[in-house]
Amino acid sequence: MPELPEVTALAAYLDGRLRGARIERAIFPSIHALKTADPPFSTLVGRRVESVGRRGKFVVLGTGPGEGGAKSPEDDGAGRLSVVVHLALGGWVRVSDKLPEPTLPRGKGYVAARLGFERDGEVTGIDLTESGTWKRLAVFIVRELDDVPAIADLGPEPLEPEFTLETFRALLNHRQQIKGLLRNQKVIAGIGNAYSDEILHAAKLSPFAIASTLSDEETERLYESMRSILQGAIEDDLGHPPEELKDEKRRNMRVHRRTGEACPVCGDTIREVTFSDSALQYCPTCQTGGKILADRTTSKFLK
Structure with a gap:
């Protein structure tokens, strides 16, 4: 299972590649990986990536309304929504230089979610993949991080200055x-x-x-x-x-x-x-x- 160091490095890589990008596509070939229904995943399309970070073993992709992107009336005052991903035991991220299609080519394995981004004319495709029999990769779309129960229950971060x-x-x-x-x-x-x-x-x-x-x-x-x-x-x-x-x-x-x-x-x-x-x-x-x-x-x- 990816732990604090790998998730930190993964988030840093994605932040460098996606910060400021517009979300062009949000596809869930395996809908059971999505653990939230409100707001719907379609709300992500048109939004801008503000940051990619980490909390515990979770990757946190923070978004705000983008130009031409619909702002849901349920959004908070800042219009911020977070895509929170727990990769579980066999989950990982596959990055490409093209927008994902709704259907997967043969031989690509199990894909829980596909996201497409565009920034300054460059596109990035993200596949959330998972190996093994048990499918435990989880995606949450939330207004507040503590809306994810496992994040609300997390202990302190061991590398923070206040962790004396x-x-x-x-x-x-x-x-x-x-x-x-x-x-x-x-x-x-x-x-x-x-x-x-x-x-x-x-x-x-x-x-x-x-x-x-x-x-x-x-x-x-x-x-x-x-x-x-x-x-x-x-x-x-x-x-x-x-x-x-x-x-x-x-x-x-x-x-x-x-x-x-x-x-x-x-x-x-x-x-x-x-x-x-x-x-x-x-x-x-x-x-x-x-x-x-x-x-x-x-x-x-x-x-």
Whole structure:
């Protein structure tokens, strides 16, 4: 799943390409991807892109009325509408230099939505694609970001200046494993399975450590690791087009999806714990004092 660094870089790329563009087409080949009905998606045509940004793992495309574009009477005073996209596990963005057609050519795979833009005579087509069996990519068209329930419930952004060590320390008052807490979007926005593995490895902490039991030194180490890992990943990702961001993410991972490889810090073998719908990776020497964590999956017993 795209996480804070990739979504930041993706939003920055789209902002550079789309800011000021007029929306020419809005097509939903798979209407179930659209999670809102009011305002209708047809309202987008004719509007201008004011910005493309990020909140948590969501891409937020902000629009305002454009010249010749219809302004819905339900719009707020500023006439602003936002297109909010959650890419989920298998979603991504495909960019082209032509306006999209209502129907897809064969072989293009599953497309949840198609948007077309024009700016100074140059056109851009955006396809929101999704791989895998489960289709969870979601698009919301809203007047206020908090009209998206998952955004209204998001915790603070971990790289904002106001997210201090003391702010972070207050969030750890939970009898919850630290791996799960880092991934909990209601506690901290934007961190998922991959970067929580990387953060915990850098902080030399077990993913099963209980958040409320961390010492002051461990808490500070975790806080600094979180900010440095995320900021470093953003710096690596910025400037890359969407088709390169997934490979860039994989290339920079030290432990995530590196099961069986040598830890780049100590040389020990990276281990894995699998669950019903996910897996985590860790280094025993760096994180658990050499202890091999129990693999709690039941799949081994069903073979």
